[in-house]
Amino acid sequence: MSVKTPDGLTISAQEWGNPSGPEILFIHGFNQSYMSWMRQTDSDLAKEFHIVTYDLRGHGNSDKPLDPKYYRDSKAWGDEVQAVMDAAGLKHPVLVGHSYAGRVISDYVTTHGASKIAGINFVDASIKLDPALIGDNLKNLPLMASEDMATNIAATRVFVHGCFSKQPSVDDYETMLAFNMMVPAKVRAGFSGRPLDATEVMSKLTIPVLVTHGAEDRNVKVGISKYTASIVPGAKLSIYDGIGHSPFYEDAPRFNSELAAFVRAATKSN
Incomplete structure (x- = not known):
């Protein structure tokens, strides 16, 4: 779908x-692609739920303009989410956002509000940038x-390994490295320097929110998610011991089970 x-x-x-x-709309993180969700799209979730994935601007098979202006406008990011929802005919999805997608979801709620979504699952994602909670693996970004x-x-090879505590199979790692390398260097550079503090808008949410985080995350420390859970009214925090930055891959059975239960409940409550 274009x-x-x-x-x-x-x-x-x-x-x-x-x-x-x-409905579930999965939004991947920086340098990733829709293929990041391979253990969700090819699982029992697909038997029950209408799943939509997409490649963020600058990633995968989406357009990759080199001008940094395309990556630093909050409204453009929020509008992109709404455009995907409209094209797919999504009426009231749960948004699942990994890592950088915490920013994207924050952009969406800031721009469009939360009336058209049933809930949010933040996955090792942040709503406020705190340098003290940034992990060592992100030193590879420059x-x-x-x-x-x-x-x-x-640097990309090291970064991909650093996104996991339980390492992926060789075949999956090679696939991940390949789609990471589809993001041009100038696009990667264009992501730097964008401020993030969505505390005010997220503190006013009235929809269900699940906050998921791997305890061994080397990209963003678990304190990032503890902050989100403390700010969003009624948010539920789920911490995965022994898991890194990618709980949806490293412990897919638990992740899929918790997500399915969350989506069922969120859909009923809206």
């Missing part, structure tokens, strides 16, 4: 599962924006 954004980009989106089921290919690839 989606046009208000600022003229073409976004690549995909549909999975039961078209008449409760090197990943290098125009020197050898430096770029070496």
Whole structure:
């Protein structure tokens, strides 16, 4: 599915599962792709739920303009989410956002409000940038924006490994490295410097929120999610011991079970 954004980009989106089921929109993190959700789209979730995934601007098969203005406008990010929802015919989905997608969901709620979504699952994601809670693996980001290919690839290899405590299979790691490398160096650089503090807007949410975090995350420390859970009224915090930045991959059975229960409850309550 090709989606046009208000600022003229073409976004690549995909549909999975039961078209008449409760709706889930998965939003991946920085340098990733819709394929990050392989253990959700190819699971029992697809039997019950209408699942939509997409590649963020600058990622995967979506447009990758090199001008940093396309990556620093909060409204553009929020509008992109709404454009995908509209194109897929989503009426009231649960948004599941991993890592950088915490910013994207914050942009969406700031721009469009929360009346069109049933709930939010933040996954190792932040709503406020706190340098004290940034992990060592993100030190690779400047090197990943290098125009020197050898430096770029070496840093990306380390970064991908650092996104896991329980390492992926060799085949899956190679796939992940490949889609990470689809993000151009100039696009990676364009993501830097964008401020984040959605505390005020998130503190006013009245929809269900699940906050998921791997205790061994080396990208963003678990305190990031503890802060979110303390700010959002009624939010539930789920911490995965022994798991890194990617609980949806590292412990997919638990993640999928908790998400399914959350979506069922959120859909009934709205």
